[in-house]
Amino acid sequence: MFKIIKQLTSLVAMFAVLFAFSTETMAAKKSKTLENTKKRGFVRCGVSQGLPGFSNADESGNWTGIDVDVCRAVAAATLGDATKVKFTPLSAKERFTALTSGEIDILSRNTTWTLSRDADIGLTFVGVNFYDGQGFMVRKGSGIASTSEFKNGTSVCTNLGTTTELNMRDFFDSRGISYEPVVFEKADEVVAAYDAGRCDTYTTDKSGLAAQRTKLSAPDDHVVLPETISKEPLGPVVRQGDSVWEDIVRWSLNTMIEAEEYGVNSSNADMMKTSNNPAIKRLVGAEGELGAAFGLDNDWNLRIIKQVGNYGESYKRNIADTGILPDRGPNELWTKGGILYVPPAR
Amino acid sequence: MNNIIKKFIPQILAILFVVLIFGFLTMNAQTNMDNRGIDFGFGFLSQESSFDVQFSLIEYSGSDSYARAFLVGLLNTLLVSFISIIICTILGVIIGVARLSSNYLIKNSAAWYVEFFRNIPLLLQIFFWYYAALRALPLPEKANAWFGVTYMTVKGYYIPAMVWENLNIFLYCGLAAIIAIILLRNYANKLRDNEGKQIPVLLYSISLLIVLPLLSFLFGGVSLGFELPELKKLSKISYIYEGGISLPPELIALVLALSLYTSTFVAECVRAGIEGVSKGQKEAAASVGLTPNQVLKLVIMPQALRIIIPPTTNQYLNLTKNSSLAAAIAYPDLVLVFAGTALMQTGKAIEIVSITMLTYLSISLTIAAIMNWYNKKIEIKEK
Numbered sequence: 170m171f172k173i174i175k176q177l178t179s180l181v182a183m184f185a186v187l188f189a190f191s192t193e194t195m196a197a198k199k200s201k202t203l204e205n206t207k208k209r210g211f212v213r214c215g216v217s218q219g220l221p222g223f224s225n226a227d228e229s230g231n232w233t234g235i236d237v238d239v240c241r242a243v244a245a246a247t248l249g250d251a252t253k254v255k256f257t258p259l260s261a262k263e264r265f266t267a268l269t270s271g272e273i274d275i276l277s278r279n280t281t282w283t284l285s286r287d288a289d290i291g292l293t294f295v296g297v298n299f300y301d302g303q304g305f306m307v308r309k310g311s312g313i314a315s316t317s318e319f320k321n322g323t324s325v326c327t328n329l330g331t332t333t334e335l336n337m338r339d340f341f342d343s344r345g346i347s348y349e350p351v352v353f354e355k356a357d358e359v360v361a362a363y364d365a366g367r368c369d370t371y372t373t374d375k376s377g378l379a380a381q382r383t384k385l386s387a388p389d390d391h392v393v394l395p396e397t398i399s400k401e402p403l404g405p406v407v408r409q410g411d412s413v414w415e416d417i418v419r420w421s422l423n424t425m426i427e428a429e430e431y432g433v434n435s436s437n438a439d440m441m442k443t444s445n446n447p448a449i450k451r452l453v454g455a456e457g458e459l460g461a462a463f464g465l466d467n468d469w470n471l472r473i474i475k476q477v478g479n480y481g482e483s484y485k486r487n488i489a490d491t492g493i494l495p496d497r498g499p500n501e502l503w504t505k506g507g508i509l510y511v512p513p514a515r
Numbered sequence: 516m517n518n519i520i521k522k523f524i525p526q527i528l529a530i531l532f533v534v535l536i537f538g539f540l541t542m543n544a545q546t547n548m549d550n551r552g553i554d555f556g557f558g559f560l561s562q563e564s565s566f567d568v569q570f571s572l573i574e575y576s577g578s579d580s581y582a583r584a585f586l587v588g589l590l591n592t593l594l595v596s597f598i599s600i601i602i603c604t605i606l607g608v609i610i611g612v613a614r615l616s617s618n619y620l621i622k623n624s625a626a627w628y629v630e631f632f633r634n635i636p637l638l639l640q641i642f643f644w645y646y647a648a649l650r651a652l653p654l655p656e657k658a659n660a661w662f663g664v665t666y667m668t669v670k671g672y673y674i675p676a677m678v679w680e681n682l683n684i685f686l687y688c689g690l691a692a693i694i695a696i697i698l699l700r701n702y703a704n705k706l707r708d709n710e711g712k713q714i715p716v717l718l719y720s721i722s723l724l725i726v727l728p729l730l731s732f733l734f735g736g737v738s739l740g741f742e743l744p745e746l747k748k749l750s751k752i753s754y755i756y757e758g759g760i761s762l763p764p765e766l767i768a769l770v771l772a773l774s775l776y777t778s779t780f781v782a783e784c785v786r787a788g789i790e791g792v793s794k795g796q797k798e799a800a801a802s803v804g805l806t807p808n809q810v811l812k813l814v815i816m817p818q819a820l821r822i823i824i825p826p827t828t829n830q831y832l833n834l835t836k837n838s839s840l841a842a843a844i845a846y847p848d849l850v851l852v853f854a855g856t857a858l859m860q861t862g863k864a865i866e867i868v869s870i871t872m873l874t875y876l877s878i879s880l881t882i883a884a885i886m887n888w889y890n891k892k893i894e895i896k897e898k
Contacts, residue, residue, distance in 0.1 A: 262855055266864055269553065290862030291553040312751035322747065322755045324670060329842075329851065330859030334566045338577040341567075350569050351765070352856065353845045362845070365649045366669045367764065369753045410550055 199464060200413035202274050203247060211253040214240035215273035218258040218355060221380040222493040223279045223299075232256045236277040238483040239298055239405045241476070242421040243275060246469040251476035260354055261330040265290055268408055275418055276406040279374065281332045286406075295419035297404040298480075300499040300508060302397030303336050304375040306382065309392050311369070316340070316396045319370070324349040326359045326368035333373050336399040360384050374401050379493045417463050423511040424470045428452055428479035430502055430511075435478040438471055451515055459514060470514070480509070544865060559861045560585070566856050568847045570763050581857050588852035589874060595769055595848065596835040596878075602774035603834065604827075607781025614786045625782070633779035638840055640776055645768040645844040652764070656746060656754040664743055666756060671763045673744035673756040684735040685728055692727040696720045765846035769838070777834045781827055788823035789815065820893050828886035832879045839875070849874060 206212055216224035216236055224234040237256070245251040259267050259278060268276045269291045279301075280286075282294040307313045319341075327333050329352045341348045351368055353359045360381050363371040371378065378393045385391055405422060407415050428434065431449050433441050442455040450456035454471045461467070477483065481502075489495045501507025548555060560582040567577050572590045575583055613625035632640070649669055653659075658666040666673040679685070696719075703716045731737045744759030792815050800814040801807075841848040842855055849871060858867045 262859055265859075265862060285860075286862070289553075291548075307750075308752060310752045311749075318750065320749045322757065323749060324755070329855050334856060335860065338565060338567045342577060348567075349763075350567050351845045352569065352847070352851065354842055354851075354855070358843070358845070361646060362649065365646070366654055367649055369749055
């Protein structure tokens with residue numbers, strides 16, 4: 170009898186230790202950034218200073234774009250309201266400092282994922298929301314139809330603090346062409362200088378060229394050359410050191426892409442709760458406990474789809490319908506010939 | 516004892532305070548960088564920079580190191596400051612003297628000039644000169660030749676490059692002329708002090724400076740040729756000049772804006788300096804029989820300069836620091852190349868910003884030291 174009691178107590182003690190341990194790990198799962206975001210009541214998001222289709226503010230200060238939608242998705246998931254985002258427009262030069270210094274919590278600003286940025290400077294890239302590549306824009310009248318026709322002495326306008334500067338050097342150096350880089354801090358200044366004839370060509374990501382072309386005084390007089398000289402996977406970035414927050418941003422983006430894959434959109438999301446497909450039910454929070462993994466409720470993904478829409482809706486609204494890049498190219502789902510492929514949400 | 520305590524305690528406390536603040540800032544930066552996985556170190560300076568710079572005074576390409584990129588930026592900053600300081604001084608002296616003119620038109624135009632250029636923010640002036648001028652300038656193929664050989668275009672100002680033969684002999688002759696002038700001045704001073712005779716030193720100096728180098732052309736085998744800029748086709752509609760020297764429009768716009776803006780402040784310093792010398796001085800000098808030129812040179816200017824130099828030093832320092840606005844119009848100065856591109860590519864914000872700050876500090880302190888030396892030289896020496 171005495172023995173049994175002794176054994177029981179040791180069993181209880183063991184459970185107590187186990188329980189204590191499990192609550193300990195639960196506590197470690199907590200994200201400081203998430204806590205602060207909830208306390209503050211809005212998500213702090215760094216965006217561009219105006220790149221149509223990606224992040225652009227209208228006259229009344231409403232931000233739109235696919236980069237903007239990533240932040241809105243995170244706000245919908247964490248705070249339940251996609252409008253609770255504070256956008257901070259940043260130049261290419263300021264963006265990483267703003268993130269590492271804690272001024273913003275997500276950098277969603279057409280930023281290229283590279284090894285040195287990911288590994289070196291205290292940043293973590295969470296995914297890709299646009300596959301881009303660097304191109305060149307020239308005046309139609311120049312008769313240049315390919316980058317192979319550039320000659321020594323070509324002056325090139327571009328932005329400061331970007332991978333563009335490095336690719337441009339690789340490109341011209343490998344072909345033995347001397348060129349004159351004219352580097353500005355703001356995109357609008359690049360456009361103005363190119364427009365005035367300061368440069369023979371303007372180089373940046375092709376999506377950027379397409380968007381900035383609309384700002385030129387005579388957009389139809391300019392043409393983007395067909396060649397792509399680099400890989401530019403653009404995606405949202407978070408600070409290193411908060412893996413839960415990193416996961417929240419990553420899976421908010423993945424949810425949008427997976428929703429498109431399964432045909433779930435902002436208008437049919439509620440109905441999909443009764444779907445026969447368990448994958449779809451997980452996607453709208455009707456099955457599984459996916460949200461608990463990062464300390465969110467179970468409707469986090471449903472809210473993203475309902476309030477922001479799936480990736481296809483976001484692309485159509487911001488990039489296709491605005492005439493920037495009607496053709497999705499590589500940014501089509503893997504099932505439809507593109508390279509958008511995200512890990513399964515389960 | 517009581518006095519010593521009174522004297523030292525506040526100073527020790529002040530030092531302690533400064534040390535503590537610095538310590539706290541360093542610790543804070545250290546912990547935050549550790550938390551975010553950022554390393555601190557200057558090793559990146561020897562790495563390959565892998566970006567190009569538009570305009571450089573020394574050989575530079577993307578395969579050079581970040582340290583060399585720093586040097587490129589620094590030299591560009593010094594170049595633009597040096598040219599602007601010279602132009603703003605010349606302009607400032609002319610405008611400052613013009614403000615004291617008895618001619619109504621000259622006096623008022625100078626006043627308008629000062630009020631106009633010093634009351635518009637510098638950044639706006641830089642943008643104005645860059646974008647307005649850029650839009651107004653012709654494309655290379657449409658440019659008219661100025662003086663037959665130089666071309667002002669939207670892509671830059673193209674001037675002929677000098678091609679020297681036996682340049683060293685020419686330079687030696689110039690050096691010899693300068694030494695001769697110094698000796699001549701010493702001799703002239705002695706002659707004046709001992710025998711009371713005056714010789715026209717300035718006239719002799721100028722002739723020496725012209726004649727000696729000229730002799731090198733005739734007898735030293737020195738020759739000077741010019742390489743003219745020539746139009747070259749890049750594509751159907753875009754052209755560029757090759758050969759000669761090209762000054763980028765960014766440099767020209769920046770020099771224009773900086774020197775016009777700062778010249779107004781220099782002009783006010785000059786005016787204040789001249790007005791600061793009392794009228795009695797001039798009258799007294801005239802009454803002992805000095806000519807108007809001598810009055811200006813021997814009585815007015817030495818006293819005026821003492822008032823002019825210290826505030827003008829401030830203006831030179833401001834100009835140098837203002838040159839960092841270059842980044843706004845793509846002139847590759849220290850801020851654009853090093854604190855801009857290099858910072859972005861390495862992510863070493865703290866290291867690069869501190870190097871840049873220290874560099875500006877050193878440039879400013881050097882200018883201040885030179886001006887202080889000059890000020891010491893001309894100040895009243897009481898006997």
